[in-house]
Amino acid sequence: MSITSKDSHIIWHPFTQEQTAPSVIAIKHAKGSYIYDENNNAYLDLISSWWVNIHGHGNREIARSIYRQALALEHVIFAGFTHAPAVELCENLMQLLPYSLNKFFFSDNGSTAVEVALKMSYQYWYNQGYIKNLFLSFDGGYHGDTLGAMSVGAKSGFHDNFSKLFLKILTIPYPATWDNDLEIEAKENLAKSTLERHLHEYGDKIAALIIEPLIQGASGMRICRTEFIETIIKMVRKQGILVIFDEIMTGFGRTGSYFALDQIGTSPDLLCLSKGITGGFLPLAITITTTNIFNAFLSDDWKKTFAHGHSYTANPLACAAAITSLNLLKKETTQKAIQEIHKSHKIGINKLQIENKRIERPRIIGTISAFEIKNNTHLNDIKFNLILKKQFLEAGLLLRPLGNTIYLLPPYSITAYELETSYDKINKILFQL
Numbered sequence: 001m002s003i004t005s006k007d008s009h010i011i012w013h014p015f016t017q018e019q020t021a022p023s024v025i026a027i028k029h030a031k032g033s034y035i036y037d038e039n040n041n042a043y044l045d046l047i048s049s050w051w052v053n054i055h056g057h058g059n060r061e062i063a064r065s066i067y068r069q070a071l072a073l074e075h076v077i078f079a080g081f082t083h084a085p086a087v088e089l090c091e092n093l094m095q096l097l098p099y100s101l102n103k104f105f106f107s108d109n110g111s112t113a114v115e116v117a118l119k120m121s122y123q124y125w126y127n128q129g130y131i132k133n134l135f136l137s138f139d140g141g142y143h144g145d146t147l148g149a150m151s152v153g154a155k156s157g158f159h160d161n162f163s164k165l166f167l168k169i170l171t172i173p174y175p176a177t178w179d180n181d182l183e184i185e186a187k188e189n190l191a192k193s194t195l196e197r198h199l200h201e202y203g204d205k206i207a208a209l210i211i212e213p214l215i216q217g218a219s220g221m222r223i224c225r226t227e228f229i230e231t232i233i234k235m236v237r238k239q240g241i242l243v244i245f246d247e248i249m250t251g252f253g254r255t256g257s258y259f260a261l262d263q264i265g266t267s268p269d270l271l272c273l274s275k276g277i278t279g280g281f282l283p284l285a286i287t288i289t290t291t292n293i294f295n296a297f298l299s300d301d302w303k304k305t306f307a308h309g310h311s312y313t314a315n316p317l318a319c320a321a322a323i324t325s326l327n328l329l330k331k332e333t334t335q336k337a338i339q340e341i342h343k344s345h346k347i348g349i350n351k352l353q354i355e356n357k358r359i360e361r362p363r364i365i366g367t368i369s370a371f372e373i374k375n376n377t378h379l380n381d382i383k384f385n386l387i388l389k390k391q392f393l394e395a396g397l398l399l400r401p402l403g404n405t406i407y408l409l410p411p412y413s414i415t416a417y418e419l420e421t422s423y424d425k426i427n428k429i430l431f432q433l
């Protein structure tokens, strides 16, 4: 029996309707920007394997650092103990982050990093004698699949079945924008006036605002303007509300700078990092916060402790991978590659737009490009999406359109030529559909 048929009997895949989904593909090995299946078919990984891979697959330096660390110390309980890779990683990250973000709390995936941020914000107030059990988030915001993370992502469209289980949230319309968007002012004004109303009515009950800065990922690579985020932050801070940046997707060069916050004129009270942190090798996450928040948990009373932790907190192998990945990210060649990807996106998107009238709302930020393709086929949107995925795979491209949104989010190892030919292939497929 092949791996795929064995798999089909026993494995339940994420985000997959197992009754109708096409057969999964068994990947045997991966190198650079390509993954290879059992029959040695190559697929260009244009989505960085669900947004985690930044330096390409099979990176030797990261692999070696994991191996060396495994021989020395694979894992140790992180309560009451520590190790060099954890400390070194935080010191290195601190050099790239705003000075105020200097307390690091480890966990092991994006959703847990968000849970930690939500719980920390709630308890920050609780420890000072306030009950603030409301969170502010944006329509279309996606923050993970655990219950707290789903709650703040209630309007992402992914978690509707669970709405009866959610924490209490207030949502703000999200002013998604694109090239030559004429309605951006109106959309931003609506968001601001909605927020104004929430603040007026519930301001003193809100613990924190959570936002994916500059771009919402899962709800369709939706970009907003930096000035808008700056205004929103000013408004909530007037009422003392904490600000959480979910940079799980945007971190580590994705938006062109090390972090999206580098492009925003203010820094958050809590920052969630994961996905690209280990270069896509191992699961790891960190919630980073300020001395002010940290201090609110200091007490002789155990009840003020942040009683939260995971078995694999600060796994040394993952930390070792993250240290190496961060060093690679800082290299001039990587920074150049990030700029080159941005240029290639501009050329590719431009060409697509000229040659295909069904391309709408083109947008680019850093290493991410996205656009909508109008579905004027006889297929419904769900079937249309499946056909798109299938045809891209057949052309050797790993792409995973979100609805009718096609996006490219490649590892930084990709070459200008590979991107250019990818756009040509995409163009051909879309033209024939």
Ligand SMILES: *Cc1c(COP(=O)(O)O)cnc(C)c1O
Binding pocket: 109, 110, 111, 112, 114, 142, 143, 144, 145, 212, 217, 218, 246, 247, 248, 249, 250, 274, 275
């Ligand atoms: C992927 C993602 C998460 C959740 O991370 P997981 O590791 O999948 O739990 C949270 N927030 C954002 C912005 C993400 O893109």
